[in-house]
Amino acid sequence: MARREVVNVFKLMATGGAATPAPPLGPVLGSKGVNPGQFIQKFNAATQHVKGKTVGCIVTVYSDKSFEFEVKSSPASALIIEAAGIPKGSGVPNKDKVGKITKAQVEKIAKEKMADLNSHSVEAAMRVIEGTARSMGVTVV
Known part of the structure; x- marks a missing residue:
């Protein structure tokens, strides 16, 4: 049996449990040598528990056209938007504040x-999330 060589590693964002091979996902997968239909089927099965939320994914493609993927958690910005109940972040966060979240929500x-963070403690991770919230124009109270 020949050894599989890693040909490509790339990141993508998709909606959990509801990804389709339509653009933008299908063409990106096809150009990287991944069968879009096969990937979508496996991805949707693996992300049923986060259906409807945007999740990150790291895809590794091998020389024999097989692939593996690792599902990451939703981006911090998406979780902050959901917690604050706002449609999107502020275009000018230092001037326009668009929402508020509590320390308890930040901790969650x-x-x-x-x-997915390179923090060793929950307190350090909270500071990272608070910084992301500030850069989106969301106040932490």
Whole structure:
């Protein structure tokens, strides 16, 4: 059996449990040598628990056209928008504040993102999330 060589590694964002091979996902996968239909089927099965939320994914493509993917948690900005109940972040965050979230909500988001952040404690992860919130024009109270 020949050894599989890594040909490509790339990141993408898709809606959990509801990804389709239509643009923009299908063409990106096809150009990287991944069968879009096969990827979508496996991705949707693996992300049923986060249906409707945007999740990150790291895809590794091998020389024999096989692939593996690792599902990451939702981006911090998406979790902050959901917690604050706003449609999007501020275009000028230092002037226009568009929403508020509590420390408890920040802690919940930090615990959810802990595996994907390079923080060693929940307090450090909370500071990272608070910084993201500030850069979006969301006030932490």
